[in-house]
Amino acid sequence: MSTxxxxxxxxxxxxxxVRxxxxxxxxxxxxDQTLALTRDAKTFGKVxxxxxxxxxxxDGKTIFDTRIIIEYLLAAYPEPSAPETPPLAPAPARPEEHLDDAMLLAVLTGLLDTAVNLSALGRNGITEEQAPYLGRHKERITASLDWLEERAGPEGFQPGLFSVADIAWICAADYGESRGLxxxxxxPGLQAIRERYAERPSVADTRPQ
Ligand SMILES: N[C@@H](CCC(=O)N[C@@H](CS)C(=O)NCC(=O)O)C(=O)O
Structure with a gap:
């Protein structure tokens, strides 16, 4: 049993x-899916x-929030492992581009947060007529995609590296598309990032069926 x-x-x-x-x-x-399925806020809230x-x-630590978990893993396990090219980025943001990379990740997190929210509210049967704020959600998604497209280069978000932003985008895009969001x-820039990494084992093996 792994720790x-x-x-x-x-x-x-x-x-x-994270996967x-x-x-x-x-x-x-x-x-372990038990925590995810825990409806009791008191139990879940302690974690x-x-x-x-x-x-x-x-390693005895309990870590939450995707950004923080990934930052932790990159720092705790700095040795490169996957033989693929380009290599995984050593940190979420490049020191010399720290502000821009941090904002990129903020937009990507916001995009996926908004998509997850829209999907959950849709499952609850909430329509835009009932909750006009849903319209704002949709506008935020479009604005985020337009903003990201302007920053999607031919080698992804960080040339020469498989970046945390590339990973966040791939996961958001697959989710958004599968839920029809x-x-x-x-x-084309954003689409090219997905295609570039579609066959990379870490991406292909974690793609939801
Ligand atoms: N900011 C969080 C967002 C995580 C998130 O939204 N997780 C979803 C599953 S994809 C969730 O647990 N939803 C349950 C809920 O909102 O009650 C992170 O980056 O880890």
Missing amino acids: RILHATDLSPFGRQ IVLAEKALEYDK NPALRVPVLED FQAGGR
Whole structure:
């Protein structure tokens, strides 16, 4: 039994970002969906007050929030593992581009947060007529995609590296498309990032079926 446990559902797009990094680092772990399915806020809240997964247990630490888990994994396990080219980025942001890279990740997180929210409210039967704020959600998705497209270069978001932003985008795009929330098509830069990494084992092996 591994001492590393990833709490998430198999379909969670945030959990998938962590699974891609774990695969890139060839780190073994056990999956546990119990926390994700816990409806009791008191129990869940003791682990993550946001009541959300993913949560990672590693080396005696309990870590929540995707960005923080990935930052932790990159720092705790700096050795490159996957033989693929380009290599996984050593950190979420490049020191010399720290502000721009941090804002990029903020937009990507906001995009996926908004998509997850829209999907959950849709499942609850909430329509835009009942909650006009849903319209704002949709505008935010379009504005985010347009903004990201302007920054998607031919080698992804960080030339020469498989970046955390590339991972966040791939997971958001696959999720958005599978739920019918948005399409990457029509935005060639963003679409090219997905195609570039579609066959990379960490990406292909974690793609929801
Ligand atoms: N900011 C969080 C968001 C995670 C998130 O939204 N997780 C979803 C699953 S993909 C969740 O747990 N949703 C349950 C809920 O909102 O009650 C992160 O980056 O880890």
